[in-house]
Amino acid sequence: MNDILPEETPVWRHLEACIQGVLHRYGFREIRLPIVEHTELFARSIGAVTDIVEKEMYTFTDRNGDSLSLRPEGTASCVRAGEEHGLLYNQEQRLWYRGPMFRHERPQKGRYRQFHQVGVEVFGLEGPDIDAELLLLCARLWRELGLSDQVQLQLNSLGDLEARHRYRDALVAYLQRHLDALDEDARRRLDTNPLRILDTKNPQTQAVLEQAPVLWDHLEAPAKRHFEALCTRLSDCGVAFEVNPRLVRGLDYYGKTVFEWVTDSLGAQGTVCAGGRYDGLVEQLGGRATPAVGFAMGLERLVLMLCQLGPDAAVASDAPDLYLLAAAPEQEGPIQQLAETLRTQLPHLAFQVHMGGGSMKSKMKKADRSGAEAALLMGADELASASVTLKPLRTGEEQVRIPQSELTARLAERARRAPEHPSTG
């Protein structure tokens, strides 16, 4: 669980603003969900024999004796909320949410116990066009973030439940014949969640899987048509993808389309965004059958990628625009008052007032370290003549005395001329 420090928060806000902008442009509305839910909700949706539910949830008993868990993901909560508030029946919903998720995993680069997702869930639409729409949305986001070159889309179809059961039997029968070559993890999963063996990182198990039955061969015609239509739509819209027949996902609620956006640039934790269809989940949780599809992206991983792009990643800093300082205690009150006036008149600029006294040299040092583009100084002369001295800190320009009556207009003009506004607002 990490602190996100002031040096890092501008990148987070840049990322979040980009995501929100794109979601808005695709017609999504925000929903805010609680961080704690009944444990049973996750067991019933994600699956009782998944890693998340078996090993990774932060679960506790509250004062009423109820078993609660910190949410490991947002889809289950979103379905619960949709049902509870009557948002799902006979309706179309395009929702998104954001916030911390909790999984007790082994931490490493890109994998944390508290991490943040932006998730998107669509209810009431069953066609491949909405699957495509979600992937187009992601592709646009990567373009706007400057990450397009670094992420690849992998797609698969899991078919419906019966097809998966038939495939599961065929896969288990095949793997039983190769038991000796399987690692311990794969053997354990053979009885619990055999499809997850397809995800293995063990080369020996991977070699066994080379000849294993393929899920696609067990799919019914409608699921195949859905998937092919999705692939065609993506190609028509210029979104590159790779079909990965081994892609199964670690949560049980998926059927038909599943996808992951992966990158090589983060080491082992290379999935930055993942999701798929879960047409059965609403009914499974007690609602009426409602088609649904969604995804979630891991913000820490995207922040890491943005930071790797370097300082040119178009990330604005949190530096103030102007640093205001008084030469002596007599001007401290007037400069603070001046700052208040400027904040009212120039609400898009950020003004930081020096506090805590010190020598002129140390005040100027702090002005410089603040990252501000210029300092506004007030000494006895300025106070007496109702003016202020503007001292550019970055450009080498000469300092100038400006009457306070002209200050607002002059600062607005400077801000207009600046190539890129440093404040994120």
Ligand code: HAM
């Ligand atoms: P997920 O694949 O478990 O899916 O997580 C989605 C994304 O969250 C991952 O691709 C990754 O970027 C990020 N993530 C997951 N675990 C961690 C972690 N421990 N540390 C950092 N980042 C992590 C879901 O959560 C589904 N609810 C997605 C979904 C929504 N499917 C349909 N609708």
